[in-house]
Amino acid sequence: MAKKKAAPSPPTAEARDEAIACLRRQVEPVTAKQLAKLLVAPFKISEVFLVPLLDEFVGGGQLNAFPPATPKGQRRYWDRDLIEFGRLQIRQLLQKKGAQPKAKLKSAAKGLNDAQFVQAFQGLIDIRQIVEHPPIGKSKTLKYGTEPPAPELYLKDLGQQLAKIVGQLIAAGTSRNELKKVVEGWLTQAGLSLEKAAEPVVALVSPATNELNLLLLMRQIEPGAERGALVTARELRRVANLDKNQFDQTVLGLARQGRLMLHRHDHASGLSASERDELVTDGLGTYYVGMALRRVEA
């Protein structure tokens, strides 16, 4: 006789905590079934218990529920809010289909109203997770993509026209050097110099890039950052991969621009030297324990 399978037991407090922690680690919402597979012993929870547990967390505001990915699919769960979910949907569309007009992005961000969409969209623009693509040819529609626009698409017609006219001029007796000179002049005017040595493959990271990366990282390591949650200097420093001075200067620069708000450590003198090193300092005795993205008050 086959051994009777033991009935699943209700989740322990530790297993409940692990379920939430596991969801927090996910890069997109997951169904109860998917989560059940991700949980490992001794924190395994049967799907029978997991669905009501997740719904309980949703009711308690610890998690959010999202519609199924397919018409026959199951409800999905995540700790991020609707705005973050909208951003995910936008990024997924762009990765799948390339640059798209804003209207398409809006339809991809299901469940977001106009104001929420603007917030999600602007957030992606601010941290350069999506970039604007100028209209091509006769189209007046701006598009947005995850990468900067490919120049071939924009310069294709110009290249064809140039090839045609250059051929005609050479045939008419214009010297190649003269043509080259004119074209080089245009390139210089447009900010492209052919004389300059090729740029190194790995460019030094500019302060502007550091700033963008830090803002992006803040959102990644703290899901509530958009709504003003504190990101500690230590956490951000750990993932930023910048030297101390570079990191501190970038953070102070962002604060001066009003893009983030620094939180002072009011009695840093009581800390050890190594603890102080983890904070951001202006070099004049002021230490900052962390930062929050500055929100515009209603």
Added chain:
Amino acid sequence: MNPFRETIVSDPWRTAAADVPEIQASVFLECLQGIEHIRRTHRSAALLIHGGAGSGKTHLLGRLRTRLTLQAPPATDRDECLFVWVRLQASPRMIWRHVRRTLVEDWFRPVRGQSTQFARILFHRLADIRVAEGDLEPWYEYMLEHHPAELDELLDRVADSLYLDRNTTIAFKHLAFGRHTRDLRAWLGGDSLPEEALARLDLSQEEGTDEEREHEARRVVLMLCRLAGDGLPIVLSLDQVEALQTSASDREGLFAFGQLISTLHDETSNVLIVACVQSAFATELKDKSRGADYDRMTSLGARSLSTLTRAEVEKLIAARRAMADASTPLPAAIDPLWPLEQADFHRLGAVDELTPRRLLATCAERFENWLANPVASTNEVGTTDLKNSTTEKDQTKASHDEFLAKEWQERVAQCLAESRPERTEEIVRHGLPELVDIVAPQWTTTSDKLLPDVHVILDGPTGEVGISVCVQSNMQSVGGQFKRLKTQWSLKRLTRLVLVQDSRLPLTKGAKVARQTLDELEALGIRIVVPSVDLLSNLDALRGILSDAKSGDLANRGESIFPQRAVERLVELIPADLRRFVDELTKSSS
């Protein structure tokens, strides 16, 4: 009158000097949304709010309190709430007792001159089951006067529907009938009551160990939350969480706080917990709290308080200027920043650190300059932001010294005026570790789970000294504590044991068992120390100042005074009595 002078909101129950709703509007809105969330989901939740010193945490709680205070006669067709403000100036091992006492005090606090929050609960509960239509208050008055038996039956039905325990049901009925209010308030708050008072109330009181009393307080708090019901959400604001920690390395306070939040979060269905901490402490909570506790304390998120924008600065200045009295006419056509000048504004906001407290303190100073010389520039004699020269540093130090001396005197006087023996245990258990840390740093504070009635253990050069605070009106409880102490002393885990009593609560003539056990304890070498009321007031003032300093709420002219600086000065200010008290506790022979 200088309209900019008041820079600290020390109590959200007091009306704030001026409120600019635009400042921290989004965090305020999140608090209101949190209440709606609880109303909708019938589940408790928590929001962690943090900011720098002077960023307006308590002011925000004050705004919340004002919004939630009953604006009209009680009605159940309106969304109403209850408000509790707990300043966590307590020993971690008494955290539930502290919450219980504060919650009860706040709910007995008269709102709109007469009705209390307890009355609001009563009306809401009665409205759930009453049969009559019409206005609630007149109906209640009518029932009280003409049909008390029927009212009593209705209250029984309320208690049954809420599964209230016997004590809570009886207490609820006393509330409804307005009986024994003083003793009832003491009982609900957890004060020890004499047997006769308990008999009058028909209530019992837990006579257990320290841990059991703490457990009882927890049970009462949860029961009172249940009494309020889902229709009446409770905003439980927790302020000065930092004061739970004796030192930066002290984990007991963080643990107790985490447990408090988790229990309230999971075991109630109508509480919005709003915890306010300094940003540096928020990172400590994140790093050192148990993960599950931190998740619960931020179940609705963690929010930063913003520094001020230019528009907010102008609004705040305008609101304060409007408070200037008629005897001080302001300049006719003035810049929206006045009494600040552009240079002040840029300096204050250089790295985005413009907090309301810093702004107001600078304005106050500029205003005084203007009063002294109305034709000169207001920032000609300013000192608030000019701290670089040695002279300025000396002046700042002198100013802080003077401020702390004045603060010390005022606080001691206030503590003396408010001194009650019921608070002695809390004062000693919270204040003594702080005092020892200052005057006898060679001694450290520990605890021992096998000695539950020994409240503080001092570990130092001459061994381990246990201190048990015995301040109860109920002689049976006192006798019980003495007996348990005798057993615990026999375990030989301490070098010495000292019993601290309050002169205002002596053993009564009838307390034969307690007296006999006390004699036995003395025969075993256990010492008895009875601090004077003056000494207790000094200790209370000390812990109050240090708690404020740890929480960023101690400021002189807008500049925060942090614990290290406060301690430097307090060492000079505390009277010899306090030092002698520590000597007496720690000395090796009687």
